[in-house]
Amino acid sequence: MAKEMIFNCTEHETRIAILENHILSNLYIERLDEKSTTGNIYVGKVVRVLPGMQAAFIDIGLDKAAFLHVSDAYHDFTDFDFLMNEDELRDWDTIDHTRKRRQQELEYRIEDTLQEGQEIMVQISKEPMGTKGARITTHISLPGRKLVLMPTVQHAGISRQITDEKERTRLKDILEELRPEGQGLIARTVSEGKGKSQLKADIEYLSRVWKSIEDKKDRVGIPGLVHEDISITLRAIRDLFTENIEKIVIDSKEEYQRIIEFMKTFLPNVKYHIKLYDEEQPIFDTFGIELDMKRALNKRVWLKSGGYIIIEETEALCSIDVNTGKYVGKRNLEETVLNTNLEALKEIAYQIRLRNIGGIIIIDFIDMEIELNREKVFNALSDEMEKDKNKTKIQKISEMGLIEMTRQRKGKSLEKIMCEPCPCCKGMGVVKSKTTVCYEIFRELRRERTSNFDKAVCVLVHPDVATLLLEDGENTIERLEKELNKKILIKVDHNFDQEDYQITPLQ
Numbered sequence: 001m002a003k004e005m006i007f008n009c010t011e012h013e014t015r016i017a018i019l020e021n022h023i024l025s026n027l028y029i030e031r032l033d034e035k036s037t038t039g040n041i042y043v044g045k046v047v048r049v050l051p052g053m054q055a056a057f058i059d060i061g062l063d064k065a066a067f068l069h070v071s072d073a074y075h076d077f078t079d080f081d082f083l084m085n086e087d088e089l090r091d092w093d094t095i096d097h098t099r100k101r102r103q104q105e106l107e108y109r110i111e112d113t114l115q116e117g118q119e120i121m122v123q124i125s126k127e128p129m130g131t132k133g134a135r136i137t138t139h140i141s142l143p144g145r146k147l148v149l150m151p152t153v154q155h156a157g158i159s160r161q162i163t164d165e166k167e168r169t170r171l172k173d174i175l176e177e178l179r180p181e182g183q184g185l186i187a188r189t190v191s192e193g194k195g196k197s198q199l200k201a202d203i204e205y206l207s208r209v210w211k212s213i214e215d216k217k218d219r220v221g222i223p224g225l226v227h228e229d230i231s232i233t234l235r236a237i238r239d240l241f242t243e244n245i246e247k248i249v250i251d252s253k254e255e256y257q258r259i260i261e262f263m264k265t266f267l268p269n270v271k272y273h274i275k276l277y278d279e280e281q282p283i284f285d286t287f288g289i290e291l292d293m294k295r296a297l298n299k300r301v302w303l304k305s306g307g308y309i310i311i312e313e314t315e316a317l318c319s320i321d322v323n324t325g326k327y328v329g330k331r332n333l334e335e336t337v338l339n340t341n342l343e344a345l346k347e348i349a350y351q352i353r354l355r356n357i358g359g360i361i362i363i364d365f366i367d368m369e370i371e372l373n374r375e376k377v378f379n380a381l382s383d384e385m386e387k388d389k390n391k392t393k394i395q396k397i398s399e400m401g402l403i404e405m406t407r408q409r410k411g412k413s414l415e416k417i418m419c420e421p422c423p424c425c426k427g428m429g430v431v432k433s434k435t436t437v438c439y440e441i442f443r444e445l446r447r448e449r450t451s452n453f454d455k456a457v458c459v460l461v462h463p464d465v466a467t468l469l470l471e472d473g474e475n476t477i478e479r480l481e482k483e484l485n486k487k488i489l490i491k492v493d494h495n496f497d498q499e500d501y502q503i504t505p506l507q
Contacts, residue, residue: 003245007233008283009252016236017289024292026240027354029417030232036411037062037124039229041140041213043222046118051111057133058122061223064133068122070110072137119222127411130315142206145238145266146191146199147175149206155184162192178203183210190242198269205266231255234262241267248274251283296354296414303347307340311351312429313415317360320348324366337366338373342380349384358390358409367401378403424497432499434468437461438476441469441501445480445488448503456487456506462496 004022008015011032018026030036044060056073057065114120126135142149156175158168171187174196179185180203191199213227220226229235233255241248250256256276263272277283284290295301302308306326312319322344324336348363363381368374374397381403385392390408397403421427432440441459448457461469469477469490481488489506496502 003242004287005236005241005245005248006283006287006289007236007248007250007252007255009233009250009255014232014255015284016232016240017284017287018240019287019289022287024289024296024354025350027289027293027296027356027414028232028236029414031417034417036127036229036232037134038127038411039124039143040225041121041123041227042136043119043121043217043220043224043226044136045222046114046116046120049111049114049116051109054110056110056114058120058136059223060122060124060134060136061225062128062134064128066122066124066134066136067132068114068136068138070108070113072125072135072139073108073110073113121217121226126409129412129416141186142209143188143238144202144206146188146194147202147206148186148188149180149203149210150184150186151180151210153184154182155186157184157186159187159189159191161189162187164192167192174199180207202266231258233259237262238266241272243270246273248272249277249283249287250274251277292354293414293418296351297418301347301351303340303343305340305343307344309344309348309351311355311357313357313413317362318357320361320363322348322363322365334369334373337368338376341365341368341373341377345377345381346384349381349388352385352407353388353390355414356411357413358407361405361407363403363405365397365401365403368397424499431497434465434498437465437499437501438468438472441465441503442476442480444501444503445484448484448486455485456489458489458491458504458506460491460493460496460502460504462498462500463492463494464498465501466490466492 002021004019006017006019008017013029013031016028017024042060044058044066046056047059047065048057050056054070056068058068060066120138121140122136122138123140124134125137128134138152139150140152142151156172156179158171158175162168162171171191175185175187178196178200185203187199209227217226230238233250237248237259248259250259253276256274259274263270263274277286279286282290284293299312300308300310302325306324308323308325310321310323312321322341324340344365345363351357352361365377368377378394378396382394385394385405385407388407390410392405392407394405395403422429425431441461445457445459459469477488477490487506493500493502
């Protein structure tokens, strides 16, 4: 499948699009005022230890204290292979590992590991989100192009994406031979087929990075930043570039030069085609990406058949609803429902990846009566999600036609990056109806019965609410004037939202 990487770099924002056969498949955005902190290493101070939660809060110099769970603070790794924080090696779904982890958490208590006021070096593993601070770990990992160096752990591991047992054994032998004393290494997916000298070059570079971190940690103030990960453009090349990417196009001369130098240093034997874009038309317009981004923010996504899905993100979870819409099928209802669900699940998998939706996801497929059809939909969705780089776990369709799944959260979703709560509805997604606002005004006027207002009051309202008040068939305003013995004047304020109103003495 032909792939392209398109970079749009400005002084305030960097956007990176991955195209597959000229169709937007992944999008990464980083803004100057919301720069990613994942991977950054800090020296912090323990401000609070919570035995009841088996966690601690660490001041690392950010707006909110960072959260450190006891499972991220182990120091004895003799038996903790499954706690490695390289995404490709995690296996949280394995029941034995989960049970083992809980047993070990009983043996390792946070209050025995950390004390308030203690200084500690940590790395951010999850960005701060909403009201939550960053999630941190003491298990430092330094990713290179082919390997990950884990300087605090004696461990050698191979990415689960490498399935050939001979290749796994070959890489494991190389890592054991090259692994620095007292440190750990993980072979990333791109290390498959690479020789000893290529892997050794990665180790030498990462060892120099770790040496600089050790030298700096004693010089910085506490709390303080010890190591900052490379820029998003270089991270994209390091983590996302594969040999099936046919072209890299970038519209910044400075970043273009940085990528060239990075490629020469870390991918000297890899063929690549990079182009500096210097046309007048914005680069994302030329490749049709802006239009795809706008569609990715719509709640309703239409399917080719005429059906549609509705995507709703909330604080707790994301719900996705499947509807037949204009699609009426050809033969019978069950076949129509099955075809709609099969078409929808492909779009759902695509939208989840494109929008970077993480956490709990609930999918409400159209009810299917035949169990075999339910199995088809579940298996097809599982196959589609296998293409996702983020780890997912999917439960079978329930009796209510729901699929519950989780997807590894990496950074904010597209909606969280590009949108904010509506100032009118306060993030509810709905506003009070004009009728509801009118009734609130009537009640408020009655409350003014005993106020010190003079014989006349002015009601400032949104234009649509004013129209409803003045066209009230029951003449409620006139009756209130008689009831309250006050003149009521309705005035329009075009700056008001529909829910806004103000009652003041008439000047």
